[in-house]
Amino acid sequence: SHPEDVLIAFDDFEYLMMRYESAILEVRTKLEILNSELTLTQDDSPISSIHSRLKKPASIYEKLVRQGNDINLRSIEENLNDVAGVRVICAFVDDIYKVAKMLVQQDDITLIEVKDYIKNPKPNGYRSYHMILEVPVFFTHEKQPIRVEVQIRTVAMDFWASLEHQIRYKKDLPQYKADEIAAELKACADTIADTDRRMLAIREKLGTRGDKGKKK
Ligand code: 0O2
Numbered sequence: 001s002h003p004e005d006v007l008i009a010f011d012d013f014e015y016l017m018m019r020y021e022s023a024i025l026e027v028r029t030k031l032e033i034l035n036s037e038l039t040l041t042q043d044d045s046p047i048s049s050i051h052s053r054l055k056k057p058a059s060i061y062e063k064l065v066r067q068g069n070d071i072n073l074r075s076i077e078e079n080l081n082d083v084a085g086v087r088v089i090c091a092f093v094d095d096i097y098k099v100a101k102m103l104v105q106q107d108d109i110t111l112i113e114v115k116d117y118i119k120n121p122k123p124n125g126y127r128s129y130h131m132i133l134e135v136p137v138f139f140t141h142e143k144q145p146i147r148v149e150v151q152i153r154t155v156a157m158d159f160w161a162s163l164e165h166q167i168r169y170k171k172d173l174p175q176y177k178a179d180e181i182a183a184e185l186k187a188c189a190d191t192i193a194d195t196d197r198r199m200l201a202i203r204e205k206l207g208t209r210g211d212k213g214k215k216k
Contacts, residue, residue: 002058003058003061003065004057004058004060004061004062006061006071007057007060007061007071007073007076008057010072010073012073013057013073016073016076016077017054017083019137019139019144019146020054020083020084020146020148021054021084022137022139022146023084023135023137023146023147023148024052024054024084024085024086024148026135026137027052027084027086027103027133027135027148027150028050028052028086030103030106030109030135031047031050031086031088031099031103032050034047034099034102034103035047038098044091045091046090046091046092046095046098046099047088047089047090047091047095047099048089048090048091048155049088049089050086050087050088050089051086051087051089052084052085052086052087053085053087054083054084054085055080055082055083055084055085060076060080060083063080064076064079064080067079077147080147081112081113081132081147081149082132082149083147084146084147084148084149085148085149085150085151086148086149086150086151087150087151087152087153087158088150088151088152088153089153089154089155089158090152090153090154090155091154091155092154092196092199092200092203093118093154093196093197093200094200095154096118096129096152096153096154097129099152100129100131100150100152103131103133103150104131104133108135108136109133109134109135110133110134110135110145111131111132111133112131112132112133112134112147113130113131113132114129114130114131114132115129115130115131116129116130117129117130118153118157121189121193123186124164124182124185124186124189125160125164125185125186125187125188125189125190126160126161126164126189127153127157127160127161127189127192127193128151128152128153128157128161129151129152129153130149130150130151130152131149131150131152132147132148132149132150133147133148133149133150134146134147134148135148154196156192156193156195156196156199157192157193157196159192160185160188160189160192164185164189167181167185
């Protein structure tokens with residue numbers, strides 16, 4: 001038996017997960033629609049890809065324990081903002097802010113929290129734009145607001161975050177080695193951020209992504 005089995009044993013656990021999965025679908029659809037329209041009105045797609053995941057019971061359990069919160073369904077809804085997670089990969093840094101703005105300005109979306117790790121990178125070099133949103137989902141008998149964590153980053157930021165995430169799990173290193181690797185990773189993150197800036201400057205110089213005049 002696993003510790004998270006206590007969660008799965010709750011009557012409505014599956015139902016709660018279905019609701020988070022539905023909220024993921026709603027947000028994904030909104031993003032796909034924005035991308036379709038922007039692809040028509042501009043030269044290129046601002047969104048390269050969209051990924052989503054439902055947090056696994058073991059991770060939900062572990063996070064509630066780590067936070068010192070109760071282990072029950074209400075506690076999940078009240079204390080976890082990232083059970084439903086959507087990751088949006090953009091081509092250029094300015095696309096991130098464009099997509100975020102267009103999503104948040106939709107009148108059924110409630111913005112709960114923003115963490116801009118692009119303007120304020122984490123000390124380890126992590127960059128990404130995080131938002132906690134609440135999106136209403138219509139079920140058979142009611143409409144419910146559901147929380148979704150949306151992470152928006154460039155292809156380059158995503159490349160760094162994926163590799164850093166892999167490396168982080170290899171922990172049994174002597175301290176001096178760990179420090180050395182952390183410094184290397186930070187340097188790579190800064191190089192990548194610089195490359196993102198230069199790619200954006202190139203695009204601006206070319207003047208591509210022009211308005212095709214179809215915008216309202
Ligand atoms: P997973 O597997 O992606 O779900 P918390 O969520 O409580 O740990 P906080 O401050 O509430 O922290 O959330 P934050 O920092 O806005 O976002 C946390 C998520 O962002 C992480 O989820 C990662 O997906 C990503 N993230 C944050 N910092 C880093 C980092 O330094 N490196 C990488 N690779 N990803 C990061 P989880 O829950 O850790 O994992």
